[in-house]
Amino acid sequence: MTQGSTAIRTRFAPSPTGLLHIGGARTALFNYLYSRHVGGAFLLRVEDTDRERSTDAATQVILEGLDWLGLTRDEQTVFQSSRADRHAVVAYQLLETGKAYRCWCSAEELRQMREQAVAEGRSPRYDGRWRDRDPAEAPAGVKPSIRLKAPQEGETVVEDMVQGTVRVANAEMDDMIILRSDGTPTYLHAVVVDDHDMGITHVIRGDDHLTNTFRQVQIFQAMGWDQPRFAHIPLIHGADGAKLSKRHGAVSVLEFREQGFLPEAVCNYLLRLGWSHGDLEVVDRDEAIRLFDIADVNRGASRMDYAKLTNLNGIYIRKADDDRLTREVLQRLAHQPHLSLGSIAAARIRALMPQLKERAKTLVELANAAAFLARVVPLPMEPKAEAQLTAEAKLLLRDVGSALGETDFTVAAIDAALRGFAEATGRKLGQVAQPLRAALTGSTVSPGIDATIAALGREEALARISAAAR
């Protein structure tokens, strides 16, 4: 970390529209990682200036999502709506210094202006009709908006940390409204004032904001403020390449939580979408902070790949702490009917967790795979398990049951007993294990039969075997 880098401040600035989008989550992650990488600060600003769509509940969803992902913020959350007075003050300051002017156009007038421009094959832009007009000509009874008097010649240049040098001719841009006729600020203006006041040094956001940046730069210049550095990261698209939306499956981070994904897996996946460090695929939080740099962010949009996320989730489940996974499973099982979820079931699940987590890719799968441990006799049988329990198998189960009744209930002893039984009766181990698995779990799939039997315990295991042998 270099000297003076502690001054670096990033922010995540979502508008509270009811969910924390997976794309927004990645933007937040990149801001967080960059701030941590350079020892700076990561701030949150809720852009709730659209009072119609903004609710406390929506803000809560964002906070909950960020917390779940472990993206901790520094300093107090800033609510943009609370800063309206300050935004207006700056707008009037620009007015007084001649950098802005009042515009008395009505919404209807502007709409017609745009329509006509499009009809004539021009860009739908404001024509600047009040830019140099005498305010004395203002129509009575109309409240004016305030527009920035943007430069009309030359070009505006953004040195973007991801996209490189991006420039646009000033003639391409019109004079944007910074303060509405009702005195409230527009988004573009509020963002600039807030970023300046919050001391933001690096603006990392989706590249859908790239063209907005030119206009924001014009405001920074009009106020004579230092500009932050900009980094516009590519968007995430759905599997079909179109903008990510509900029809692509889960897009809200809290939805991923429900579907059984671990936050560290989601973060790792999101990190690798648009960022890379050689062939590195599995990167935990600490390593991500150590390695993350904006210079390594790609320019092209990427697509959401649920299969890869799922694979990564399996890796993180295998790495996860057994107690933590047991808690997660118990929580999910609590919503399932016909289970006996006491301390006995909890102990069984915890005992088998090292084996269970080897074969689950999501917490939903993990909970389903563990559910048999909390069931009561008679077990519900899957059709394939039912098919295992032939008349011959039932006879075999009776014999295995008595053999097991005489062994210690350790994994090693059970394994030895079963192998001995198979050998003595001239069977392959699989011929013994599968009927047992059906009898004990009601399924044809489970962890190793020895560990499964041990986790159930002598009494329960023998009860299930004799129930199935009947």
Place this chain on the structure above:
RNA sequence: GUCCCGUUCGUCUAGUGGCCUAGGACACCAGCCUUUCACGUUGGUAACACGGGUUCGAACCCCGUACGGGACGCCA
């Protein structure tokens, strides 16, 4: 329509002029391991959007074309 951005296996990506007969990961296929399912492991299929140029040499530099995305609001 105008402006801005992008384009390497199906997907995420490595690659910054010779190390590339293009590497890794996921997915897919086949084999091994095995007590089912996973895990693990071995191998396989599969890409530089297209066309020009610059150069002894181009995935990499330049120019076009195509395709994709984004922005053009008194939304954010």
